[in-house]
Amino acid sequence: MKTVRLATRSSPLALWQAEHVADLLRAAHPGLEVTLVRTDTLGDRRLDVPISEIGGKGVFATEVQRLVLDGDADAAVHSAKDLPAVTGEGLALAAVPERGDPRDALVGATLDGLAAGATVATGSQRRRVQLATLRPDLVFTELRGNMATRLGKVPAGGAIVVAAVALQRLGWADRIDEVLGADLLIPQVGQAALAVEGRAGDAETAVLLAAVExxxxxxxxxxxxxxxxxxxxxxxxxxxxxxxxxxxxxxxxxxxxxxxxxxxxxxxxxxxxxxxxxxxxxxxxxxxxxxx
Incomplete structure (x- = not known):
């Protein structure tokens, strides 16, 4: 049976996601060999500046997609929230596995438990504007890095905001102080969903990937x-x-x-x-x- 090579970022969360998709594929196609092709993206390498200054969503997807387009991998596994809203030329969104918890979470304190003027760290403008509406007194600062790095940057007396699903998938759900309802803090598009991209026109791989949809x-x-x-x-x-x-x-x-x-x-x-x-x-x- 065909071997499927899955392209992925090298961060612990990205590897969890790719291994999860690999396990789904193996369960759907007994005997199928699935291997991971790892790479680091511009977004992983440039942690010193906000994402918006180095290219937006594409900084976490473009180099992974290139492995597929160049034939070095058969498909790519992404966080759906990291993908541009329109699928790139030569690619196809082949499958979306079952979605996780799309809500945001606070680590360090609950929203009501934050003192007046407390600092909240997040790199997301979406999170900032909504939290500022709920708590106009809060002060915001930038937050970048993998999840372990972010957990180490909880401001004194403050909190960080992250996707709840990230901590759940990495086994760190006990670090969450409050999960914010999706009606309180509307999530990012595609948050907690995985997106599996293949090459447009690769019908054989598309059939295999469709099993995890x-x-x-x-x-x-x-x-x-x-x-x-x-x-x-x-x-x-x-x-x-x-x-x-x-x-x-x-x-x-x-x-x-x-x-x-x-x-x-x-x-x-x-x-x-x-x-x-x-x-x-x-x-x-x-x-x-x-x-x-």
Whole structure:
């Protein structure tokens, strides 16, 4: 049987994700050999500057994708939140496995437990604008690095904000002081979902990868990515979207902040089959509100 080579970043969390997909593939195709092809990306190497200054989402994806495009790997495993909203030329989003917990988490203190004027570390504009609306007294500082590095940067008397799923997957869930509801802090597009990309036109690999697809998770991710694609946005944009399913209905809640930091939130409910259209409509409405 064919060997599948999965390209991945070399960080502990990225390796967990790639091994998880490898295990799903082996379970779906007994006897299939799956190997990992590791690389470091620009985002992994340049920890001294904010992501927005070195290229946005692509800094965690481009070099991994290049391994697939050059034939050095058959597919790539990404955090869906790290992918540009539009799939690049020559690639195909082949599968989205079952999604994890999309919520954000505080480490160091609970939101109510933070003293007035406390420092919160996060590199995400989306997190900053929402937390500033909830707690205008908070002071924010930059946060970069792998999860172990971030846990070592909890400000004195303050907190860091990270994806809850990252700590859950690495076995560090006990470090979480508070998981923030998705209606309180709307998550980043694709947060907690994995995205498996293959080469466009590679039908043999596509059939193998399709076995790890989780339909409801794919629908939710596609809806959220449609929102971001309509905005033409990137991870440095103060925007977020969260889609949930109830049978054949989808509920989408989305946010976009204006230049003055004002957070605008809209939501829509409709048939799941129309989810991407609903998300694009929300993006258009929010762009109008944010630029008024």
């Amino acid at each position: 989780h339909g409801p998770s794919r629908t939710r991710v596609d809806v959220e990515r449609a929102f971001l694609a309509e905005l033409g946005g990137d991870c440095d944009l103060p925007a977020g979207a969260h889609a949930t399913l109830d049978g054949d209905r989808v509920h989408v809640q989305a946010l976009l902040a204006g230049d003055d930091g004002t957070v605008h939130v809209e939501e829509a409910v409709g048939p799941a089959a129309d989810g991407e259209s609903l998300a694009r409509g929300l993006a258009q409405d929010l762009r109008t509100l944010a630029t008024a």
